[in-house]
Amino acid sequence: AQSVTQLDSQVPVFEEAPVELRCNYSSSVSVYLFWYVQYPNQGLQLLLKYLSGSTLVESINGFEAEFNKSQTSFHLRKPSVHISDTAEYFCAVSALMDSSYKLIFGSGTRLLVRP
Amino acid sequence: DADVTQTPRNRITKTGKRIMLECSQTKGHDRMYWYRQDPGLGLRLIYYSFDVKDINKGEISDGYSVSRQAQAKFSLSLESAIPNQTALYFCATSEATGGDTGELFFGEGSRLTVL
Numbered sequence: 551a552q553s554v555t556q557l558d559s560q561v562p563v564f565e566e567a568p569v570e571l572r573c574n575y576s577s578s579v580s581v582y583l584f585w586y587v588q589y590p591n592q593g594l595q596l597l598l599k600y601l602s603g604s605t606l607v608e609s610i611n612g613f614e615a616e617f618n619k620s621q622t623s624f625h626l627r628k629p630s631v632h633i634s635d636t637a638e639y640f641c642a643v644s645a646l647m648d649s650s651y652k653l654i655f656g657s658g659t660r661l662l663v664r665p
Numbered sequence: 666d667a668d669v670t671q672t673p674r675n676r677i678t679k680t681g682k683r684i685m686l687e688c689s690q691t692k693g694h695d696r697m698y699w700y701r702q703d704p705g706l707g708l709r710l711i712y713y714s715f716d717v718k719d720i721n722k723g724e725i726s727d728g729y730s731v732s733r734q735a736q737a738k739f740s741l742s743l744e745s746a747i748p749n750q751t752a753l754y755f756c757a758t759s760e761a762t763g764g765d766t767g768e769l770f771f772g773e774g775s776r777l778t779v780l
Binding site: 596651657 | 705707708709710715721755761765767768769771772773774
């Protein structure tokens, strides 16, 4: 069965510092990969996704993630974080189940940006 | 207005009470889902529906039931609420046409507390 591992439950970082949120998944077949963000008291919003093509994908607010097939990873990075990036981040992988794709989520990483 | 709307947004109830959480969407998607979110566990799938006549159990369906009243409406019921059903519940939609990748579109969540 597919699984997604986010090793860090919480990542504290100072404003303007770089950050990497780690995500590994278990799969031996082609997958679709997603990062969702949940700001305080809000629902989940899609941050970025890898479907095919370039292994480096970017979001509009400066985040990027790289699909690494050999390491089955999809780590999320940002070179300089802002206070407003404080949120919980969920990695997810699409798994083919019952003839359709469904998302399997990691346990989430809470990014806490301090001034 | 939100594309995926959940009501109520917050609810406090007592053990043994029947609770219904409602979800409606204007995205025109055929597929709808109910997830629950618990700290440290990420999101877990409760039920999903691919059309009005299709209902499927997810990984944690015990203690829950659903009804797909129309393409745009999908409700979740707790027939007899218990404290360990205290959680944040999310409704989500996805499209089947245009490429099935599993990408989900979420409502803003319904926070349920069972005393």
